[in-house]
Amino acid sequence: MEFLQNLRQNYLTKFWKPVPAVIALGILSAYYFGITGTYWAVTGEFTRWGGHFLQLFGVDVSSWGYYKLMSIEGNIFTRVDGVMIIGMFAGCIAAAFWGNNVKFRMPVNKLRVYQALIGGIIAGFGARLGMGCNLASFFTGIPQFSFHAWVFTAFMMVGVYFGVKVALSPYFQSKIKMQKVCDTKNLPHDETKVKKFFTLGTLVFILIIIYALYLIFFANSTKLGMATLFGASFGLIIAKAQICFTSAFRDIFTTGRSELAIAIIIGMAVATLGVFTYLNMGATPKIFWTGPNVVIGGLLFGFGIVIAGGCECGWMYRAVEGQVHFAIVGVGNIIGATLLAFVWDDISEPLATSWPKINLLQEFGNYGGLVANYGLLLLFFIVILVLEKKYLRKSRNR
Numbered sequence: 001m002e003f004l005q006n007l008r009q010n011y012l013t014k015f016w017k018p019v020p021a022v023i024a025l026g027i028l029s030a031y032y033f034g035i036t037g038t039y040w041a042v043t044g045e046f047t048r049w050g051g052h053f054l055q056l057f058g059v060d061v062s063s064w065g066y067y068k069l070m071s072i073e074g075n076i077f078t079r080v081d082g083v084m085i086i087g088m089f090a091g092c093i094a095a096a097f098w099g100n101n102v103k104f105r106m107p108v109n110k111l112r113v114y115q116a117l118i119g120g121i122i123a124g125f126g127a128r129l130g131m132g133c134n135l136a137s138f139f140t141g142i143p144q145f146s147f148h149a150w151v152f153t154a155f156m157m158v159g160v161y162f163g164v165k166v167a168l169s170p171y172f173q174s175k176i177k178m179q180k181v182c183d184t185k186n187l188p189h190d191e192t193k194v195k196k197f198f199t200l201g202t203l204v205f206i207l208i209i210i211y212a213l214y215l216i217f218f219a220n221s222t223k224l225g226m227a228t229l230f231g232a233s234f235g236l237i238i239a240k241a242q243i244c245f246t247s248a249f250r251d252i253f254t255t256g257r258s259e260l261a262i263a264i265i266i267g268m269a270v271a272t273l274g275v276f277t278y279l280n281m282g283a284t285p286k287i288f289w290t291g292p293n294v295v296i297g298g299l300l301f302g303f304g305i306v307i308a309g310g311c312e313c314g315w316m317y318r319a320v321e322g323q324v325h326f327a328i329v330g331v332g333n334i335i336g337a338t339l340l341a342f343v344w345d346d347i348s349e350p351l352a353t354s355w356p357k358i359n360l361l362q363e364f365g366n367y368g369g370l371v372a373n374y375g376l377l378l379l380f381f382i383v384i385l386v387l388e389k390k391y392l393r394k395s396r397n398r
Helices: 002-013 018-036 043-056 065-070 080-098 110-129 135-139 147-167 191-217 222-240 245-254 259-280 292-308 314-320 324-353 360-364 366-396
Strands: none
Touching (some): 018 259, 043 080, 065 324, 080 191, 080 222, 135 147, 147 292, 147 366, 245 259, 314 324, 360 366
16 A cells, blocks of 8 residues: 555656656557557647548548558558547546646636647648658657758757747737735645546546457457557657656756756667668668758758647647647647648649658668767757757856
8 A cells, every 4th residue: 555655656647857758758659650560640630530520511632642652541440540540639638637737727818828729730730741840750660760850950940049039029928917926825635535536537548458358359440459559659748857858858948957958869769770670671761852842841840849838749638637738739730731731732743742751760871870860969958958058058148
């Protein structure tokens, strides 16, 4: 009983440290690729959700080139990405309830609503134009040795920089009226509510495990079952460690903090070796076009996530915590991704499909590509340190 109490207090109730959490995500994402044959990604499935929504109103999206490329067949329960996201939401919900971190919160003003929606649309459009978000064209795209992910990442950083400049302008600052408080106020603590929340979180986590086991042993779908379990793990980790790729790179330009950004680079370094191992065992990497699409997509995505205040992972766990702002960001992501699918046939050839797919392992040889990827990760690490020192030096001179 004492062991269970310590487990609850130290690991299920408290937040986790971000650095080991991100490294764990890197390891899990490599295994996820090896077992399911695809990488951890979310906006592709969000695009399919937009297509299904249009189908409800009689729109035939089967002829749209983007949906041919991504395959809209089946539904959320029959696609690997679909059940993985179900698992992610379950993991996020369990984490929120275990930590007593669920509270309904509305945006502080109308401006925040517009920011959430418009920023979410820009980020969703940019993500799908660049063939992936902070996952498929960054955290899990770079370990795939696809050069498009590196170009996307470089321009995402530029987009984040300009997004910070806009977000810090006077127009976007909240007008909050300060009130003088004479006495301290004790925060309410309802132990009964805490216990109920913890029970609900445990129930959700048990149910998602049961669902995954059902898929594996009774529905004869090992891949879907494993994707569900991985999704639950991803969701639990990002929620308990409060992993947000937006804040990781935004903070470099706003506070000079680089801890999470460096942790993400370490996570990608770990994932690179795992993916490399699976590729040498015969797995096929996900390689996409390196054209203007990733330049424009990276800029739009980086700018959009800062304006919205959250990325495609961050909004998921914050929304289930009751933060309506981030649910709006999620809606914006789906709208933006669907808009990209709508215009894809008109822009795909000049921006993407006529450009080469560059696989670093093919360009530089098997181990040469591995060294090249690690060399670029080292360069990325140095850039983060330089930006951090630049901010700190600037702040000292103010």
